[in-house]
Amino acid sequence: MAQKPSIPKGTRDFTPSEVIKRNYIFDIVKKHFQTFGFQPIETPSFENSDTLMGKYGDEGDRLIFKILNSGDYLNKVDYATYSSKNSNALTSKISEKALRYDLTVPFARYVVMHQNEIDFPFKRYQIQPVWRADRPQKGRFREFFQCDADVVGSDSLLQEIELVQLYDAVFTDLKLEGVNIKLNNRKILSGIAEVIGAQDLLIDFTVALDKLDKIGEEGVKKEMAERGLTPEAIAKVEPLFSLSGSNLEQLQALRDLLKDSETGSKGVEELTYIVSTLEELGLQSAKFSIDVTLARGLNYYTGAIFEVGAPEGVKMGSIGGGGRYDDLTGIFGLKDVSGVGISFGLDRIYLVLEELGLFPESIDQSLQVLCLNFGDKEALASLKLVSALRKNGVKSDVYPSNAKINKQFKYANNRNVPYVISIGENELAENAFVVKHMESGEQQTYALDAVLDFVAKL
Amino acid sequence: MAQKPSIPKGTRDFTPSEVIKRNYIFDIVKKHFQTFGFQPIETPSFENSDTLMGKYGDEGDRLIFKILNSGDYLNKVDYATYSSKNSNALTSKISEKALRYDLTVPFARYVVMHQNEIDFPFKRYQIQPVWRADRPQKGRFREFFQCDADVVGSDSLLQEIELVQLYDAVFTDLKLEGVNIKLNNRKILSGIAEVIGAQDLLIDFTVALDKLDKIGEEGVKKEMAERGLTPEAIAKVEPLFSLSGSNLEQLQALRDLLKDSETGSKGVEELTYIVSTLEELGLQSAKFSIDVTLARGLNYYTGAIFEVGAPEGVKMGSIGGGGRYDDLTGIFGLKDVSGVGISFGLDRIYLVLEELGLFPESIDQSLQVLCLNFGDKEALASLKLVSALRKNGVKSDVYPSNAKINKQFKYANNRNVPYVISIGENELAENAFVVKHMESGEQQTYALDAVLDFVAKL
Numbered sequence: 001m002a003q004k005p006s007i008p009k010g011t012r013d014f015t016p017s018e019v020i021k022r023n024y025i026f027d028i029v030k031k032h033f034q035t036f037g038f039q040p041i042e043t044p045s046f047e048n049s050d051t052l053m054g055k056y057g058d059e060g061d062r063l064i065f066k067i068l069n070s071g072d073y074l075n076k077v078d079y080a081t082y083s084s085k086n087s088n089a090l091t092s093k094i095s096e097k098a099l100r101y102d103l104t105v106p107f108a109r110y111v112v113m114h115q116n117e118i119d120f121p122f123k124r125y126q127i128q129p130v131w132r133a134d135r136p137q138k139g140r141f142r143e144f145f146q147c148d149a150d151v152v153g154s155d156s157l158l159q160e161i162e163l164v165q166l167y168d169a170v171f172t173d174l175k176l177e178g179v180n181i182k183l184n185n186r187k188i189l190s191g192i193a194e195v196i197g198a199q200d201l202l203i204d205f206t207v208a209l210d211k212l213d214k215i216g217e218e219g220v221k222k223e224m225a226e227r228g229l230t231p232e233a234i235a236k237v238e239p240l241f242s243l244s245g246s247n248l249e250q251l252q253a254l255r256d257l258l259k260d261s262e263t264g265s266k267g268v269e270e271l272t273y274i275v276s277t278l279e280e281l282g283l284q285s286a287k288f289s290i291d292v293t294l295a296r297g298l299n300y301y302t303g304a305i306f307e308v309g310a311p312e313g314v315k316m317g318s319i320g321g322g323g324r325y326d327d328l329t330g331i332f333g334l335k336d337v338s339g340v341g342i343s344f345g346l347d348r349i350y351l352v353l354e355e356l357g358l359f360p361e362s363i364d365q366s367l368q369v370l371c372l373n374f375g376d377k378e379a380l381a382s383l384k385l386v387s388a389l390r391k392n393g394v395k396s397d398v399y400p401s402n403a404k405i406n407k408q409f410k411y412a413n414n415r416n417v418p419y420v421i422s423i424g425e426n427e428l429a430e431n432a433f434v435v436k437h438m439e440s441g442e443q444q445t446y447a448l449d450a451v452l453d454f455v456a457k458l
Numbered sequence: 459m460a461q462k463p464s465i466p467k468g469t470r471d472f473t474p475s476e477v478i479k480r481n482y483i484f485d486i487v488k489k490h491f492q493t494f495g496f497q498p499i500e501t502p503s504f505e506n507s508d509t510l511m512g513k514y515g516d517e518g519d520r521l522i523f524k525i526l527n528s529g530d531y532l533n534k535v536d537y538a539t540y541s542s543k544n545s546n547a548l549t550s551k552i553s554e555k556a557l558r559y560d561l562t563v564p565f566a567r568y569v570v571m572h573q574n575e576i577d578f579p580f581k582r583y584q585i586q587p588v589w590r591a592d593r594p595q596k597g598r599f600r601e602f603f604q605c606d607a608d609v610v611g612s613d614s615l616l617q618e619i620e621l622v623q624l625y626d627a628v629f630t631d632l633k634l635e636g637v638n639i640k641l642n643n644r645k646i647l648s649g650i651a652e653v654i655g656a657q658d659l660l661i662d663f664t665v666a667l668d669k670l671d672k673i674g675e676e677g678v679k680k681e682m683a684e685r686g687l688t689p690e691a692i693a694k695v696e697p698l699f700s701l702s703g704s705n706l707e708q709l710q711a712l713r714d715l716l717k718d719s720e721t722g723s724k725g726v727e728e729l730t731y732i733v734s735t736l737e738e739l740g741l742q743s744a745k746f747s748i749d750v751t752l753a754r755g756l757n758y759y760t761g762a763i764f765e766v767g768a769p770e771g772v773k774m775g776s777i778g779g780g781g782r783y784d785d786l787t788g789i790f791g792l793k794d795v796s797g798v799g800i801s802f803g804l805d806r807i808y809l810v811l812e813e814l815g816l817f818p819e820s821i822d823q824s825l826q827v828l829c830l831n832f833g834d835k836e837a838l839a840s841l842k843l844v845s846a847l848r849k850n851g852v853k854s855d856v857y858p859s860n861a862k863i864n865k866q867f868k869y870a871n872n873r874n875v876p877y878v879i880s881i882g883e884n885e886l887a888e889n890a891f892v893v894k895h896m897e898s899g900e901q902q903t904y905a906l907d908a909v910l911d912f913v914a915k916l
Binding site (some may be wrong): 400 | 462463464465466469470471472473474477478481489490492493494495497498499500502503504506509520521523524525526529530532533540543544545548549552553554555557561567568570571572574575577579581582587589591601609612616617619620622623627633735738739755790791816824825837838841842845847848849851852853854855856859871872873
C-alpha cells in the first residue's frame with residue numbers, strides 16, 4: 001500500500017538550491033581552515049554509549065539519541081530489570097550505541113586513541129552532523145551540522161590570536177562584513193568573583209552578568225541579589241557596568257579592579273596581549289571588542305572566551321563561539337592537553353546571508369547551457385556538443401526527449417538556465433549551432449567545430 | 459574515571475590524510491555530476507521507520523539500525539506486548555525512527571514529497587553516509603558513504619548513454635584509466651528465460667548465469683540443473699557462453715537468439731542504440747562491453763543494467779553499478795516515474811587509487827609553509843608574514859612556541875611541509891625572511907615586503 005510519506009520532526013530535506021548555498025558556506029570555511037593549517041578529521045556518526053553518556057550533564061544524557069541493539073536484543077535482559085519496566089534501567093541493556101551529540105567529545109576520544117600518530121600541536125577541523133532529541137522549534141533542529149576548528153597541545157596565546165583572524169578571514173570572504181567578535185577570559189570572571197568575595201557563587205554571578213544585554217543593569221543586580229550575592233559584593237561589581245573607552249582603556253580599568261587577584265590579573269594580562277597583537281595586525285572587516293559579561297559554557301572554558309555576533313542591524317543570536325579549555329582529553333585518560341577552539345553556526349550564518357542577500361547571484365545557476373532536442377539525429381549532434389562543453393567544465397545538458405519546444409523552454413526557465421542552444425535540421429545541415437541568451441533574447445550562431453569560441457564567452 | 463576509549467565495530471575514524479584523499483575523490487565525482495547537469499539534495503540521517511521498513515526484504519529490515527524513542531518510552535507499551543518479551547514485537551512500540559539504509563528509498567520519498575516543486579526530468583546526486591547492521595568484515599562497514607546519481611521522469615535512452623559517459627569522465631579525471639563498463643538489459647534476460655521456456659525460473663536462471671566468471675560454464679550448467687531448469691532449456695542457453703566478437707556482433711547473435719521474444723527483442727534494440735551511440739561518441743579512457751551474465755539486483759532493474767570493473771590486473775569487485783527501474787516512487791503513491799541511476803563505490807575506488815598510486819603526490823601536503831618561532835617579537839613578524847601568505851591562499855602556519863629549533867623542524871618534517879621560513883633576530887633587523895626548501899636544502903632570502911615574490915614561486 002502506498003503511504004503518504006513524511007520525515008521525522010526536527011529533521012530537514014535540503015533541496016538543490018539549499019545544498020548549493022550550504023556548500024558555498026562550507027567551502028569558504030574549509031578553505032580558510034586549510035590556509036590556517038587545520039587538518040580535517042571525521043569520526044563515526046555513532047559512538048559507544050559510554051563514550052558519550054555523562055559528558056553533557058543529565059539534560060544532555062536525556063537528549064542523546066540511543067540506537068537499539070540489533071537482533072533479539074531482549075534475550076540478554078535479566079528478569080529483574082525487565083520486570084521493573086523502567087525505561088532508564090532498560091536502555092543500558094538494550095542499547096550500546098548512541099548518535100554523536102557534538103563534535104568535541106568525539107574529538108577528545110579521537111585524540112586519545114590516535115595520540116601516538118598525531119603531531120602536536122594538532123590543529124583539526126571537523127564538519128559533520130550531530131543529533132539532539134531536543135524539542136524542535138524555529139531554528140532548532142534534531143539534526144544539524146557543527147563546524148569546529150580546534151588546536152590541542154599548545155597553550156600559546158598565538159592560537160587565540162589566529163582564531164580571531166580566522167573568523168575575520170571567513171566572514172570577510174563570505175562578504176559578511178562588520179561581524180562583532182567579543183572577547184573575554186574566564187580568569188577575569190574568576191578574578192571578579194574573587195575580589196567581590198563571591199568565589200562560591202561564581203556560576204550564579206556570571207549567569208546573572210551574562211544577561212546584561214537582555215535585562216539591563218538593574219535587572220542584573222536584582223538577579224544577583226536573588227542568587228545570594230551580598231549588597232557589598234553587588235556594589236563592588238558596579239564598575240563593570242560602566243566600562244567604557246577603547247579596548248585597552250577598558251583593560252586598564254579591569255587591571256585596577258583586579259589588582260589584588262592573581263588569577264584576575266593573569267586574565268587581564270592574557271587578554272591585553274591578544275587585544276594589542278590583534279590591533280597591531282589589524283583585521284580585514286570584523287570588529288572585536290572586550291565583553292566581560294560574556295560567559296558561554298563557563299564550566300567548560302578556562303581561558304579565552306569568544307563569541308561572534310551578526311553585523312549591526314541583523315537580529316540573530318551568536319553566529320559563532322569558542323574558547324580555551326585546559327583538560328579536553330582528561331575524561332579519556334590523557335592529562336594536560338590544553339585546547340582552544342571555535343565553531344561556526346552554519347544554520348544562522350545561512351539565514352543571515354539570505355537576509356542580507358549575500359549569496360552570489362550565479363549560485364542558482366546549476367545548469368549553464370541546455371541544448372534543445374529536435375529528434376534523434378539532432379540530439380546526437382547536441383550530445384557531441386554537450387560532451388565538449390562538459391570537458392571544458394561547463395554545466396550543460398541535452399533535453400532528453402523531443403518534447404514540444406515550449407515545454408523544453410519552460411524547463412530551461414524553471415532551472416534558470418542562461419543559455420539555450422538549438423541544433424535543428426537547418427543547423428545540422430550547416431554544421432552550426434545557435435545560442436540564445438535567455439535574459440537578453442540575443443541569438444548568435446557558431447560553427448559546430450568552434451565550441452571553444454562559445455566557451456570563451458561564458 | 460578515565461575510560462579507555464574505543465569506537466563501535468564496523469565504524470571508522472578518518473585521519474587527516476584519509477579525509478583529504480576521500481574528499482579528493484568526492485570533489486572529482488561532484489564536479490562531473492555538476493557538469494552533467496545533476497543537482498545535489500540531502501535527506502535526514504534518520505527516517506520514520508515506516509518509510510524504510512519493508513523496502514529491502516526481511517534481511518534488509520533486520521539490518522536497519524533502529525533509534526530508541528526518547529523519554530519514558532516504555533510508558534506507551536501495552537501490557538500484552540511487553541509481557542510477551544518479544545524483541546520484534548517490542549521494537550515497533552519503542553522505536554519510531556531508523557537510520558538511512560541506502561539513498562534510493564529516501565530519494566523516492568523526497569521525490570514524492572517535493573513533486574510539485576521539482577522540474578522533471580530531475581537529475582539529482584546525493585553523497586551521504588548510510589548505516590547497516592551487517593556483520594563487519596574486511597572492506598564491509600556499518601557506516602559508509604554512498605554516492606548516487608539518478609534521473610527520474612525521463613525514459614529516454616539518452617540518459618543511459620550519458621551515465622556511461624559520466625563514469626568515463628569521472629574515472630578519466632581520477633586517472634583510473636581502463637575501467638571496464640559492463641552493460642546488459644533486464645529485458646534481454648527476461649527474453650532468454652522466455653525463449654528457453656523458463657519464465658518461472660527467471661531469478662534462478664539469472665542467479666546461476668551471473669556466476670559464470672566464478673564457476674565457469676560447467677558450473678553454471680550444473681547450478682541451473684539444480685535450480686530446476688530442464689536439460690532442453692540448458693541446451694538452448696548454450697550460445698550465451700560462446701558469444702564473441704565485437705559488441706555489435708554479439709548483439710546480432712542475441713537478436714537471432716531472441717527473435718521470437720518481443721521483450722527480448724526490445725532489450726536487444728535498446729542495447730544496440732546505446733552501444734552504437736557510445737561508439738559514435740567515443741569514450742576518453744574507459745572500455746565498455748556487453749555482458750549478458752550481468753544481473754545485479756534483478757528484481758529491481760527493468761531496463762539497462764550497468765557495472766564497472768576495476769582496470770585489468772586489479773583484484774577488486776565492482777567499483778560502480780546501476781540501472782533503470784520503472785517504478786521508483788510507486789511505494790509512496792506516485793506512479794509511472796521511470797528512473798535510471800548509477801553509483802560510485804567510494805571505499806573500493808579509494809583502495810584501487812591507493813594500490814595504483816594514483817592520488818596526487820601533493821595530496822599529503824596539508825601545510826605548505828611553516829614559520830619557525832624564535833620568540834615573541836620575531837613571532838609577531840612571522841604572524842604578519844603568514845597572514846599575507848594566507849590571504850594569498852597559501853596553507854601556512856607559525857610554530858606556536860619558541861621550542862627548540864630541532865623540535866620545530868621535526869614537526870615540519872612530520873607534517874611533510876615543503877618550505878620552512880625563518881625570521882630570527884638578524885632577519886628582523888634586516889626586514890627579511892629566509893626560505894628553506896626542505897627537499898633540496900636550498901635557502902633563499904626575501905625582503906619582508908616582497909611576500910608575493912615568494913608566493914609566485916610556489
